[in-house]
Amino acid sequence: MNKKDDFYFMGLALELAKQAAALGEVPVGAVVVREGEVVGRGYNRRETGKNALAHAELAAIDEACRTLGGWRLWQCDLYVTLEPCPMCTGAIINSRMVRVVYGASDPKAGCCGSVIDLTALPFNHKPQLVSGVRAEECAALLSDFFKTLRSARRQTETPTEPTPSTPLSNMPPTTSKN
Numbered sequence: 232m233n234k235k236d237d238f239y240f241m242g243l244a245l246e247l248a249k250q251a252a253a254l255g256e257v258p259v260g261a262v263v264v265r266e267g268e269v270v271g272r273g274y275n276r277r278e279t280g281k282n283a284l285a286h287a288e289l290a291a292i293d294e295a296c297r298t299l300g301g302w303r304l305w306q307c308d309l310y311v312t313l314e315p316c317p318m319c320t321g322a323i324i325n326s327r328m329v330r331v332v333y334g335a336s337d338p339k340a341g342c343c344g345s346v347i348d349l350t351a352l353p354f355n356h357k358p359q360l361v362s363g364v365r366a367e368e369c370a371a372l373l374s375d376f377f378k379t380l381r382s383a384r385r386q387t388e389t390p391t392e393p394t395p396s397t398p399l400s401n402m403p404p405t406t407s408k409n
C-alpha cells in the first residue's frame with residue numbers, strides 16, 4: 232500500500248474524529264482497512280458512552296472482527312488520527328494487525344514510540360508502524376477542540392465580582408507556601 236492510500240484512509244479517520252468532536256468528545260477517529268476496503272470504523276466515545284474503553288481504535292477493531300467474523304485481523308491495517316495508548320496498542324498486537332498508521336504523536340500516552348514503543352517489545356506479534364500521516368491536520372483537530380473547550384469553560388466560570396460581604400479572609404491563600 233503506498234503513501235497515497237495512507238493519505239486517503241487517514242482522511243476517513245479524520246472525518247470520524249470530527250464526528251467525535253461534534254459530540255463534545257476528544258476528536259480521535261480510526262478505521263480498519265482490509266485490501267483497500269474499510270471493515271471497521273470508530274471514534275472516541277468515552278464521555279457519551281461513559282466508558283474508559285470507548286477509544287476509537289477499540290471500536291474500529293470491534294467492528295472489523297464482527298465484519299470479518301474472526302479475531303485475527305492479519306490482513307488488516309489500522310489508521311488512527313492519534314498515536315495509540317497502551318490499551319489500544321495491546322488490542323492492535325492481540326488482533327494481529329499488519330500495520331498501524333497514525334497521525335499525531337501523543338507524548339503523554341502514546342505507546343507506538345512516544346512514551347514507549349510496545350511494538351518493539353518481544354511480543355508474539357509485531358505490527359509495522361507508520362507515523363506522521365496527515366499529522367498536522369490530526370493535531371490541529373485536537374488543539375482546536377481543547378481551545379474551544381477552554382474558552383467555553385472560561386465563559387461558564389466567569390468569576391463574579393467579590394462583594395464587600397465576601398469573607399476574603401476565608402479564601403485559600405493565592406501564594407504558595409513553598
Ligand SMILES: [Zn+2]
Binds near residue numbers: 287288
Ligand atoms: Zn486507546
